[in-house]
Amino acid sequence: MTPRTTFREVQAEILRRITHGPWGPGSLLPSEIDLAQEFACSRATVNRALREVDALGMIDRRRKSGTRVRMAPVRQARFEIPLVRAEIEAMGATYRYALVRREVLPTPDSLRALMNLGPESQLVHLICVHYGDGAPYQLEDRWINAGALPQARDHDFAAQSPNEWLVATVPFSEVEISFQATAATDLEATHLNHNPGDPVFQVKRSTWWQGQAITHTTLSYRPGHRMTARY
Amino acid sequence: MTPRTTFREVQAEILRRITHGPWGPGSLLPSEIDLAQEFACSRATVNRALREVDALGMIDRRRKSGTRVRMAPVRQARFEIPLVRAEIEAMGATYRYALVRREVLPTPDSLRALMNLGPESQLVHLICVHYGDGAPYQLEDRWINAGALPQARDHDFAAQSPNEWLVATVPFSEVEISFQATAATDLEATHLNHNPGDPVFQVKRSTWWQGQAITHTTLSYRPGHRMTARY
DNA sequence: ATACGTATTATGTCTACTCATAAGGAGCCA
DNA sequence: TGGCTCCTTATGAGTAGACATAATACGTAT
Numbered sequence: 448m449t450p451r452t453t454f455r456e457v458q459a460e461i462l463r464r465i466t467h468g469p470w471g472p473g474s475l476l477p478s479e480i481d482l483a484q485e486f487a488c489s490r491a492t493v494n495r496a497l498r499e500v501d502a503l504g505m506i507d508r509r510r511k512s513g514t515r516v517r518m519a520p521v522r523q524a525r526f527e528i529p530l531v532r533a534e535i536e537a538m539g540a541t542y543r544y545a546l547v548r549r550e551v552l553p554t555p556d557s558l559r560a561l562m563n564l565g566p567e568s569q570l571v572h573l574i575c576v577h578y579g580d581g582a583p584y585q586l587e588d589r590w591i592n593a594g595a596l597p598q599a600r601d602h603d604f605a606a607q608s609p610n611e612w613l614v615a616t617v618p619f620s621e622v623e624i625s626f627q628a629t630a631a632t633d634l635e636a637t638h639l640n641h642n643p644g645d646p647v648f649q650v651k652r653s654t655w656w657q658g659q660a661i662t663h664t665t666l667s668y669r670p671g672h673r674m675t676a677r678y
Numbered sequence: 679m680t681p682r683t684t685f686r687e688v689q690a691e692i693l694r695r696i697t698h699g700p701w702g703p704g705s706l707l708p709s710e711i712d713l714a715q716e717f718a719c720s721r722a723t724v725n726r727a728l729r730e731v732d733a734l735g736m737i738d739r740r741r742k743s744g745t746r747v748r749m750a751p752v753r754q755a756r757f758e759i760p761l762v763r764a765e766i767e768a769m770g771a772t773y774r775y776a777l778v779r780r781e782v783l784p785t786p787d788s789l790r791a792l793m794n795l796g797p798e799s800q801l802v803h804l805i806c807v808h809y810g811d812g813a814p815y816q817l818e819d820r821w822i823n824a825g826a827l828p829q830a831r832d833h834d835f836a837a838q839s840p841n842e843w844l845v846a847t848v849p850f851s852e853v854e855i856s857f858q859a860t861a862a863t864d865l866e867a868t869h870l871n872h873n874p875g876d877p878v879f880q881v882k883r884s885t886w887w888q889g890q891a892i893t894h895t896t897l898s899y900r901p902g903h904r905m906t907a908r909y
Numbered sequence: 910a911t912a913c914g915t916a917t918t919a920t921g922t923c924t925a926c927t928c929a930t931a932a933g934g935a936g937c938c939a
Numbered sequence: 940t941g942g943c944t945c946c947t948t949a950t951g952a953g954t955a956g957a958c959a960t961a962a963t964a965c966g967t968a969t
Binding site for chain 2: 465466467472505517518519520521522523524525526527528529530614615618619621622623624625626627628629630644645646647648649657671672673674675676677678
Binding site: 452453454488489490491492495509510511512 | 922923924925926930931932933
């Protein structure tokens, strides 16, 4: 029982009029005051509804000019980036994790520029495999800045995957993520049931905290992997 | 000159306290009323600030229980999906487009299930290439539902790319998008400077409008292409 | 001890009003 | 034809107060 008009109702009706109704691309919407009158609610309610439609990228709002339906909506896809464990368990599979390699090395030249580190810096290098129902799902090749996170030198990554340790240790970092297709290396072929040279879906992720590089990771997926989103 | 506390200031301070300050993962934030008192503003202002922090996936809000900092933030990457033209022109390159093939065919079996179409349905099939500064950038393999969009049968796609025609014709559709790595086909090799079998970054996109399949597209990128986002 | 109803409390949302700010447009003057 | 000021208008954002709703806490009856 909500006799009052809610901003969700207003929003739904506005969306309907844009997608199915009289407000086509480029058209000018009535002012907030007029809409408030029409929907018999306060201007604040209309404002909130319009602000959320704006966040969807479907309208363009300008002071004095008014609110206009975009000619082409600003398309944006949102991908949730879950922990591998959650991703695998969400498919109903049993998660297992194995540490393949663990070493402390001076920073390789290829990562020096990427992580903005000096020549004497050291990185903890980890290679591990994530399995779903016993089948390899993802190969993780991770480098952790030992200068920024000295605890990483001594941590035992055999029990807990580095990703889970990191989100618990540095929860709110800045992240740059990129997707690409590459040819399978011998390492990827060995651990992911690929043949060398096969196409591999890779995610590269760099994270920073307070201007310091924390970790750089390459995630390689099993053959046929897809990332999907709706919008 | 804004002597009043704005919701942005409140939001910034809350974010600071979560990321650098005293409110670590799992901790309970003061109630909106207490925060309003502390920041000398109204509850509505605090509410708006907290609502936006919630949208970032950093806190968990529950009636009666209060607001809690998440143990691990809900990571979400947002990708803007621009028109190829805009993508290429944003790099400072000159955009050119070429139509390679245009035909009307009965729906292939592989697409019948995907687009939920009957056996007598027909699709407009288009293959085109998008160039940046004369070099091939993206190969577009598109199928348009001729039943839902009869205008597509007669439209001349030599002048305008199908994507631009479609966003002008059916601007607000539902989209499913997925990314994957595949091996280059002969067609991709011919038009994108790949060798057959090379890894190709592919984007597949299906769009629907009012429950009807509109179009299904496979976008294949030139060698080395990356999709990048920050969050 | 367990089950159930009730009080409490924090968030969710709406109203009504106020002032701020960006920007289009009219009018005026050189 | 400019270029300038000033008025008007639509959104942006704040205040205070009210009621709704979900969920926990607690006290009482069985």
